[in-house]
Amino acid sequence: DEATMTLPPPREAPVADVTSICEVDAQLFLFNPSVGTFQLQAKHVTTRLVSVAPYTYWIYIEDAARCWLRQPIEPGMNAIFNRASSSFIWCYYDESNRVYSWSLRFPDDASGTEFRETFGRCAYETMNLSKFEKVSKADQNYLLDAYEEDVTMTDAESIEESDEGSGGEEGDEDEGDDEDEDEDEKVGELGKHAKNSQLAVGYKHDRSFVVRGNKIGVFKYTEDDRLKFSTAINNVATLEGKALNPHKVMLHNEDTNLILKDPSNDAMLYKMDLEYGKVVEEWHVHDDIPCTSFVPDSKYAQMTQQQTLVGLSNNSLFRLDPRLSGQKLVDAECRSYATKNGFSCAATTEQGWVAVGSEKGEIRLFNKLGINAKAVLPAIGDPIIGIDVTADGRWLVATCRSYLLLVDCWNKEENVSGFVKGFSKDKKPVPKRLQLKPEHVAYMGSAVSFTVARFNTGINEHEKTIVTSTGPYVITWNFRRVKQGKLYDYQIKQYQEDVVADNFKYGQDRNIIVALPDDVQMASKRSLLSPKKALQTPAEVSFVLLLLLPYRPCLVCSIGTIVQVEHRQCALLRRSAMTCCSE
Numbered sequence: 001d002e003a004t005m006t007l008p009p010p011r012e013a014p015v016a017d018v019t020s021i022c023e024v025d026a027q028l029f030l031f032n033p034s035v036g037t038f039q040l041q042a043k044h045v046t047t048r049l050v051s052v053a054p055y056t057y058w059i060y061i062e063d064a065a066r067c068w069l070r071q072p073i074e075p076g077m078n079a080i081f082n083r084a085s086s087s088f089i090w091c092y093y094d095e096s097n098r099v100y101s102w103s104l105r106f107p108d109d110a111s112g113t114e115f116r117e118t119f120g121r122c123a124y125e126t127m128n129l130s131k132f133e134k135v136s137k138a139d140q141n142y143l144l145d146a147y148e149e150d151v152t153m154t155d156a157e158s159i160e161e162s163d164e165g166s167g168g169e170e171g172d173e174d175e176g177d178d179e180d181e182d183e184d185e186k187v188g189e190l191g192k193h194a195k196n197s198q199l200a201v202g203y204k205h206d207r208s209f210v211v212r213g214n215k216i217g218v219f220k221y222t223e224d225d226r227l228k229f230s231t232a233i234n235n236v237a238t239l240e241g242k243a244l245n246p247h248k249v250m251l252h253n254e255d256t257n258l259i260l261k262d263p264s265n266d267a268m269l270y271k272m273d274l275e276y277g278k279v280v281e282e283w284h285v286h287d288d289i290p291c292t293s294f295v296p297d298s299k300y301a302q303m304t305q306q307q308t309l310v311g312l313s314n315n316s317l318f319r320l321d322p323r324l325s326g327q328k329l330v331d332a333e334c335r336s337y338a339t340k341n342g343f344s345c346a347a348t349t350e351q352g353w354v355a356v357g358s359e360k361g362e363i364r365l366f367n368k369l370g371i372n373a374k375a376v377l378p379a380i381g382d383p384i385i386g387i388d389v390t391a392d393g394r395w396l397v398a399t400c401r402s403y404l405l406l407v408d409c410w411n412k413e414e415n416v417s418g419f420v421k422g423f424s425k426d427k428k429p430v431p432k433r434l435q436l437k438p439e440h441v442a443y444m445g446s447a448v449s450f451t452v453a454r455f456n457t458g459i460n461e462h463e464k465t466i467v468t469s470t471g472p473y474v475i476t477w478n479f480r481r482v483k484q485g486k487l488y489d490y491q492i493k494q495y496q497e498d499v500v501a502d503n504f505k506y507g508q509d510r511n512i513i514v515a516l517p518d519d520v521q522m523a524s525k526r527s528l529l530s531p532k533k534a535l536q537t538p539a540e541v542s543f544v545l546l547l548l549l550p551y552r553p554c555l556v557c558s559i560g561t562i563v564q565v566e567h568r569q570c571a572l573l574r575r576s577a578m579t580c581c582s583e
Contacts, residue, residue: 007030007041007068008069008092008094008098008100009094010067010068010069010070010071011070011071011072011095012070014052014053014056015052015053018050018051018052018058018060019050019051020048020049020050021049021050021051021057021118021122022048022049022114022115022118022119023046023047023048023049024046024047024106024111024114024115025044025045025046025047025106025107025111026045026047026088026104026105026106026107026111027040027042027043027044027045027104027105028040028041028042028045028061028068028102028103028104029041029102029103029104029105030100030101030102030103031100031101031102031103031438031439031442033439033442033443036532038101038103038439041068042063042068044063045061045062045063045068045104046061046062046063047059047060047061047104047115048060048061048062049073049115049118049119049122055125055126055129055130056072056126057072057073057122057123057125057126058070058071058072058073059071059073059119061102061104069092069102071092072126073119073122073123073126074126075123075127075381075382075400075401075402075403076091076093076401076402076447076448077090077091077092078090078091078402078403078435078436078437078438078441078448079119079123080435080437080438081112081116081119083109083112083113083116085105086105086106086107086108086109086111086112087103087104087105087106087112088103088104088106088112088115088116088119089101089102089103089437089438089439090102090103090438091438091441091442091447093447097446097447098445099441099442099444099445099446099447100442101437101438101439101441101442102438103438116144117144120143120144121144123381124143124380124381126381127361127379127380127381127382128360128361128379128381135378136425138425138426138428139378139425139428141426142377142378142428142430143378143380193213194212194213194214194215194245195212195213195500195517195518196210196211196212196217196500196501196515196516196517196518196519196520197211197212197213197247197500197501198210198211198246198247198248198249198501198515199211199500199501199502199503199513199515199520200249200250200251200258201251201503201504201505201506201513202251202255202506203251203255203300203302203303203457203506203507204254204255204302204303205254205255206220206221206506207219207220207221207230207255208221208227208513208520209249209251209258209274210515210520211245211246211249213245214234214235214236214237214243214244214245215232215233215234215235215236216232216233216236216249216258216272216277217229217231217232217233217520218230218231218232218233218274219513219520221505221522225505225510225511225522225524226522227513227520227521227522229520233272233274233277236260236272236279237279238262238270238279238282239279239282244260244262244270244279245262245263246260246261246262246270247261247262247263248260248261248293248294249261250294250295250296250302250309251302252271252296252301252302252309253302253304253305253306253307254302254303254304254305255274255302255303256273256274256275257271257272257273257274258271258272258274259271259272259294259309260272260279261291261293261294266285266290266291266292266313267284267285267286267287267290267291268282268283268284268285269282269283269285269291269294269320269328270282270283271283271322281322283320283322283328284326284327284328285311285320285327285328285329286327286328286329287327289313289316289318289329289334289336290313290314291311291312291313291320291329292312292313292314292343293311293312293343293344293345293346294309294310294311294312294320295309295310295346295347295348295354296309296310296348297309297310297319297348297352298348298349298350298351298352299347299348299349299350299389299391299457300350300391300457300459301348303459307321307322307323308320308321308322308330310346310348310354310369311329312343312346312356313343314340314341314342314343315336315337315338315339315340315341315342315343316334316335316336316337316343317334317335317343317346317354317356317366317369318330318333318334318335318369318370319333319334319369319370330369332370333368333369333370334369334370335366335369335370335371335372341358341360341362342358342359342360342383343356343357343358343359344357344358344359344383344384344385345357345384345385345386345387345452346387347387347388347389347396348389349389349390349391349392349393349419350391350392350393351367351393353365353366353367353389353393353417353419354366354369355387355389355393355396355409355419356373356387357384357385357386357387357398358379358383358384359383359384360379360383361379361380361381361382361383361384361400362376362377362378362379362384363376363377363384363387363396363398363405363407364376364377365377365409365418365419365422366419367417367419367420373422374418374419374420374421374422375409375418375419375422375423375428376422377407377428377429377431378428380400380405380431382400382401382402382403383400383401384398384399384400384405385399385400385401385450385452386398386399386451386452386453387399387452388452388453388454388455389409389455390455390463391457391459391463393409393417393419394408394409394410394417395407395408395409395455395463395483396409397434397453397454397455397466398431399450399451399452399453399468400450401448401449401450402435402447402448402449402450403433403434403435403448403450404433404434404435404450404453404466404468404477405431405432405433405434406431406432406433406434406466406482407429407431407432408429409429410429411423411427412427413427432482432485432487433487434453434466434477434482434487434490435448435487436448436470436475436490437488437531440492440531440535443531443535444470444471444473444535446471448470449470449471450468450469450470451468451469451470451499451500451501451502452468452501453466453467453468454466454467454468454502454503454504455479455504456504456508456509457504457506457507458506458507458508461507461508463479464478464479464480464509465477465478465479465504465509465525466479466482467502467503467504467512468502469499469502469514470499471498471499472494472495472496472497472498472499473492473493473494473495473499473534474492474493474495474499474502474512474514474523474528475490475491475492475528476490476491476512476525476528477489477490478490478491490531491525491528491529491530491531491534492528492529492530492531492534492535493523493527493528493529493534494534494535495514495516495521496516497516497517497518497519498516498517499514499515499516500515500516500517501514501515502514502515505522509525510524510525510526511523511524511525512524512525
């Protein structure tokens with residue numbers, strides 16, 4: 001029997017007088033998490049996209065009996081289109097921020113195409129605050145194609161089949177990882193007041209560093225692939241003794257230095273000597289050009305004695321050379337734009353090519369500093385908060401709040417990298433959107449907010465996996481299968497707290513370092529599960545364990561749990577992100 005659902009109330013539009021710009025008929029479905037199926041709500045609804053104000057659009061869904069839904073078009077919808085099934089799936093958040101997953105199925109291809117193209121235009125104008133018609137025809141096609149997903153309509157059967165299939169595929173790639181148990185291990189804390197905020201993974205000396213206020217925790221890897229707290233660098237301060245709470249850090253010079261940035265001063269960077277645990281140099285960037293972010297000179301520069309690095313500001317990209325006297329910005333390798341492009345993040349390839357993302361959502365590819373970008377990929381709309389590239393520059397992954405963009409940077413027309421020669425207007429690579437299925441977001445219960453996504457790294461190590469997180473969930477995508485068009489082949493692991501930052505251990509993709517607000521852990525990739533298994537409710541998990549395992553009281557709380565470990569937590573329940581008690 002299908003469980004009944006409480007339907008979310010439609011939101012009230014901000015104005016009564018609206019202009020309808022698209023109207024199609026469809027069937028309406030609502031995902032029921034308790035049974036894992038989309039349930040038919042109405043066999044015939046009228047779906048309209050309406051304009052309520054300049055650059056503000058809503059979706060209205062009604063039939064003769066009632067108004068089913070009113071919702072503004074926004075990035076958090078996690079919208080999915082599927083041409084093959086003429087369907088549209090998205091997320092809806094009520095006033096209490098509860099998540100619902102709705103679906104429309106259109107009667108024919110023409111209706112689905114009309115809705116998809118109009119929705120794409122509305123979404124672009126909402127996020128860019130500019131008219132879609134001002135975009136060139138080639139870029140219009142690029143933007144509309146980016147909203148289409150190569151997936152099947154997710155009903156009760158396909159949810160189970162796809163989830164089970166992806167779990168087996170991911171396990172096949174973990175060659176050499178024979179451990180079946182979860183590799184998480186709690187490590188030492190760095191004080192009780194501040195929270196962990198930044199993670200820097202060492203490439204050279206098997207160390208990772210976690211920023212916590214004006215303290216930096218140092219963690220080392222053990223022979224059995226665990227994390228162990230090593231030491232803390234306390235009272236990080238400038239040369240003048242002013243407390244420094246870094247909001248960005250980068251390992252440098254064979255992992256012997258840590259470059260720090262003070263969020264209140266964009267004119268200065270600070271070099272910490274990790275052997276002494278103190279700031280030893282202060283770098284004045286430039287009198288007129290701030291430095292809002294910085295990256296290594298090349299992807300593996302931190303393993304070498306390379307001294308220079310790449311910096312960026314809102315509208316400039318430049319080289320920094322700390323060996324220069326006075327200002328460290330290299331004038332001959334600086335490109336400043338007259339307009340504010342909103343540069344927000346960058347990443348470098350093994351050759352030192354630079355990919356730059358912006359708050360506008362644009363992506364620029366440079367093969368040299370001091371000149372214009374070789375290629376500019378148009379903004380889909382959302383700000384890019386992080387970017388990473390494969391070592392050879394073939395692929396890049398850009399992080400937006402609710403989805404990732406995977407771009408093939410190879411110029412197939414010229415048989416050369418897009419970093420070297422730009423794309424013709426009608427041959428720009430269409431990004432693949434990596435996002436969570438709306439029904440999985442409904443299980444999670446909160447809006448998606450991704451941390452910066454990254455590839456696994458290592459010299460002569462092929463990129464196999466992409467990792468990111470949202471809320472308390474770490475998520476990995478199988479890179480090989482994504483390149484084959486299987487955009488929803490992801491795995492999930494849930495923690496008790498929201499994840500602050502995450503990255504792979506250098507040289508492989510089997511272990512992921514996860515920084516939580518008050519903890520740092522190492523997770524085996526094998527501990528990540530298919531969405532179907534990872535998103536079980538606690539009641540389902542505990543019921544299964546109680547059936548399978550003999551009862552034994554917990555030594556902490558002395559009541560109804562199973563196997564006790566470390567005098568704090570139940571070992572097998574821990575695998576399902578459940579604790580037997582709290583202190």
